[in-house]
Amino acid sequence: MAGIEDVAKLAGVSTATVSRALSGKNSVSAKAKAKVEAAARELNYTASASAYTLATGRSRNIGVVMPFVDRWFFSVILEGIETELIEHGYDLTLYNLSGGADQRRKIFFEFLNRKRVDAFITVAVKPSEDELQQLAIAGIPILGLGGPISGARTVSVDEIGAGRLATEHLISLGHTKIGNISGTPASEMEFHQPNLRRQGYLDALKASGLTAHDSWLAEADFTIAGAYHATKQLLGDPRNAPSALFIASDEMAFGAIMAAKDLGLRVPQDVSIIGMDDHDMSEFFGLSTISQNVRQQGSNAAKTVIDLVENLKDGQPVNVEQNREWPGTLIVRSSTARPPRS
Amino acid sequence: MAGIEDVAKLAGVSTATVSRALSGKNSVSAKAKAKVEAAARELNYTASASAYTLATGRSRNIGVVMPFVDRWFFSVILEGIETELIEHGYDLTLYNLSGGADQRRKIFFEFLNRKRVDAFITVAVKPSEDELQQLAIAGIPILGLGGPISGARTVSVDEIGAGRLATEHLISLGHTKIGNISGTPASEMEFHQPNLRRQGYLDALKASGLTAHDSWLAEADFTIAGAYHATKQLLGDPRNAPSALFIASDEMAFGAIMAAKDLGLRVPQDVSIIGMDDHDMSEFFGLSTISQNVRQQGSNAAKTVIDLVENLKDGQPVNVEQNREWPGTLIVRSSTARPPRS
DNA sequence: ATTCAAAATGTAAAAACTTACAGGATTCCC
DNA sequence: GGGAATCCTGTAAGTTTTTACATTTTGAAT
Structure with missing residues (x-):
């Protein structure tokens, strides 16, 4: 392994000049710079990270x-x-x-x-x-x-804003019975994003004079399976089921879509579903969502x-x-x- | 930020002793070791990575x-x-x-x-x-x-062995018309794993005296969507459709399952599907697979x-x-x- | 108490860079 | 052409740790 000294020798200059030429930060004559660069290339030299760190902090x-x-x-x-x-x-x-x-x-x-x-x-x-x-x-x-x-x-x-956006979309389509599935506290991130998303949902309902029926709300594990089971519950009783669901993440929404299908419900004709994240697979599922541009x-x-x-x-x-x-x-x-x- | 010298001073020993005590590799008296450790803890000292690297390589x-x-x-x-x-x-x-x-x-x-x-x-x-x-x-x-x-x-x-294993499972269930979906060359890894998996599939068929009908084979993008479309093709014609599919990855197999359902076929009653990887979601889908223990x-x-x-x-x-x-x-x-x- | 080996410790060099400082070479302007 | 200003370059110190080597201490055996 070639060190800075080898490069200096080959280029016929001091190590200081090599350092300056290669970092490009201080003044070096064009001639010296060329020589140094040629030598460095020939020796396949790159400054050692640890020495650089030690010297510069x-x-x-x-x-x-x-x-x-x-x-x-x-x-x-x-x-x-x-x-x-x-x-x-x-x-x-x-x-x-x-x-x-x-x-x-x-x-x-x-x-x-x-x-x-x-x-x-x-x-x-x-x-x-x-x-x-x-x-x-x-x-x-x-x-x-x-x-x-x-x-x-x-x-x-802006998690709250995003939750509001999703919910407003459903409201603008004419839905009045809108459910929500959020993550369980245990499966949540440390900043409780899913909670914030529900907050936005509640805000949007309130702004439109709608209310959230208790039986339209659920918490589930932050997974496909979690949302699948929660959705089966929420949509299980046709007489009291919401016509639209805002789900705290796309991954969960996939589970919700499958649950709806397994219940014999068509998406979106019988129930609308919107998620959040714009997951890679969301396009495949045709899932409406809020993009976070991750x-x-x-x-x-x-x-x-x-x-x-x-x-x-x-x-x-x-x-x-x-x-x-x-x-x-x-x-x-x-x-x-x-x-x-x- | 405390350096090794500060620790040495506080512990009343030389830096060499500090280094030895902390690395635990050379002989240091119990007393000195205790003093050094106390000092290091008090000063919240950990050796700088770059100096360590420079010194040791x-x-x-x-x-x-x-x-x-x-x-x-x-x-x-x-x-x-x-x-x-x-x-x-x-x-x-x-x-x-x-x-x-x-x-x-x-x-x-x-x-x-x-x-x-x-x-x-x-x-x-x-x-x-x-x-x-x-x-x-x-x-x-x-x-x-x-x-x-x-x-x-x-x-x-052992990709070939894994492909064989999956196929043998289908054979042992009594299937004789077994299809396979592998990745397209473009979407493959640099070592062509999916190709190897198909190799195992072909080996298994051969060993049992079965043959692979051309129309039971497909290549698809390494995604849910890719396999979804490929499966629709393979299973589209009921008179000439395989009764089982070995799919090169679990993710693709999810797409295959959905395609089968959308064609009105029941899994596994009408068509058996096995994947490969043991993806996190495979349990949810009830997907049989080969575990790689990733x-x-x-x-x-x-x-x-x-x-x-x-x-x-x-x-x-x-x-x-x-x-x-x-x-x-x-x-x-x-x-x-x-x-x-x- | 001596002697010797083994164990513990200290001193200083080495690892591979950057950069402050000082000195030499250029350039510029009159 | 001379002096000043500017630009370039080299010398050497500094960054923080490990470790070979030398020295001192310890402890056991005589």
């Missing part, structure tokens, strides 16, 4: 913390972040919390201290007071996705965090507390229509 | 390269790897190739050289000659998942790669060329049954 590496990576939302956002980071010459190191409390402690109190990352992006993770303090001591800026974190920048989706949320977060670490002032990020909210956009497919005349 | 960091992260198989395997790595004190840095050839070149010819990782795990990626050479020069060991890579250790699933494949790969980097001899891994193959296991659910009497 910067690692060009971003840590990403998420509770799972094997769920659709998280894997898509991860891909969005990663692609953007690579583009800018950053590495991504992944920390997933699915290993439980012990793993979480290890991540926040050991790995974090190794000064291996310039900043963290947390996705749907709410750091505890202890954890935030730990981050502050280590001087690592943090960007939160999917919920407010005090003292940190934050990028999130991949772009990821790349946006990556851009923001790079901005954060490249514009530190005295080691502190400038412009803290700037929260950006994304609106959702309504996507109408074939799972929603006017209510049946009864 | 080891980074305790594993690079993972995969073509996507937002597909079920990849995200699950990633989670398996990550959880195991954390357990052993390793970090994971993620490189995904979905950004195209340019990103790929950047990863293999720039990022890789930074000496930031001790080893690579590649998942369903077939490095080119150039890329392999690059890895060799950099002295980075590599563990391949999902296909053979010359000169590297490899962990893979998460465990991931954690197994992580263990193997740690073994690889911790047992280097003269910078070279020992035991190269050791290929481990996983068998699949048959999981029978409710999507397969005896063929209908016709």
Whole structure:
């Protein structure tokens, strides 16, 4: 493995000049730069990351913390972040919390201290007071996705607004008996997104003078199966069934569609269903939904965090507390229509 | 941020002793060890990763390269790897190739050289000659998942055997008209797993003296939608339709089940369907399948790669060329049954 | 009490970069 | 052509840790 010294020797300059030529930040004569670049190419040289980090205190590496990576939302956002980071010459190191409390402690109190990352992006993770303090001591800026974190920048989706949007779509079609399935508290993210979505649903009903019958509401596991069973209950009694359902996630909505079919109900003729997320498979199911533009949320977060670490002032990020909210956009497919005349 | 010197001062010993006490590898008196540990805890000290790497040449960091992260198989395997790595004190840095050839070149010819990782795990990626050479020069060991890579250790699933297993299950139920849907070449992984699965299917038929009618074979996009349309074709003509289908992936099999239902066919009474992977949702669909134990494949790969980097001899891994193959296991659910009497 | 081996500790070099500082070379302008 | 300003380059210090080597301490055996 060639080091900077080898390049310097081959190019006939000092290591300082090599460093300057390759980083492109300081003044180097065109001639020297050419020689250095040729030598570096010949020796296949790239500066060692650890020496760079040690010397500069910067690692060009971003840590990403998420509770799972094997769920659709998280894997898509991860891909969005990663692609953007690579583009800018950053590495991504992944920390997933699915290993439980012990793993979480290890991540926040050991790995974090190794000064291996310039900043963290947390996705749907709410750091505890202890954890935030730990981050502050280590001087690592943090960007939160999917919920407010005090003292940190934050990028999130307007969950309430999105829930309202979905519900308003159903109301505008003429539905008055609108049900809702949200996640159970246990299966929820740490910021209770599904709860917020229901809040938007309730807001929309209220604004239109409608009320939510208790028997039109359900909570279910955040999965296809969970929503399948919940839907069978909600739609089971034809005399008292809602004519439309707003479901807290697309994945759950798939289960709802299958349940409706298995009950002999046609979607959308007998019952309208709208989800939320714009999952990859939603188009296949013809599911109307609210798009969150997840991949772009990821790349946006990556851009923001790079901005954060490249514009530190005295080691502190400038412009803290700037929260950006994304609106959702309504996507109408074939799972929603006017209510049946009864 | 406290450095090793601060800890040494507080504990009243030299930095060498601190290093030894904390790494636990060399002899330190019990008394000194206790003092150092107390001091480290008080100062909240963890050795800086970059200095450690610079001094030792080891980074305790594993690079993972995969073509996507937002597909079920990849995200699950990633989670398996990550959880195991954390357990052993390793970090994971993620490189995904979905950004195209340019990103790929950047990863293999720039990022890789930074000496930031001790080893690579590649998942369903077939490095080119150039890329392999690059890895060799950099002295980075590599563990391949999902296909053979010359000169590297490899962990893979016996795809042919798995395809045979699935087909034999259908044969043992009494089916003689067995169709198969595999991925299109374009949508395939770089090692052509789906092709291998079809190979196993053909082997099994042959062994039982059965033949595959051309009109029972199809290739489709590796998605629900792809298989949905292919299935509609295969089962569209009742007089010439197979009574059972072996589908190259569970995700595709979901599409097949829906297509069958939409054609008015009952699964399994009218048509049996078996997939492959044991996807999270397969239980919900009642899909019979071949389990690949994906998460465990991931954690197994992580263990193997740690073994690889911790047992280097003269910078070279020992035991190269050791290929481990996983068998699949048959999981029978409710999507397969005896063929209908016709 | 001596002696010797083994165990514990300290000193200082090494790992591979960046960058402040200072000095030499150019360029510019009059 | 001379002096100042600017640009370029090299020297050496600094970043934080590990570890070879040297030295001191400990403990056991005589």
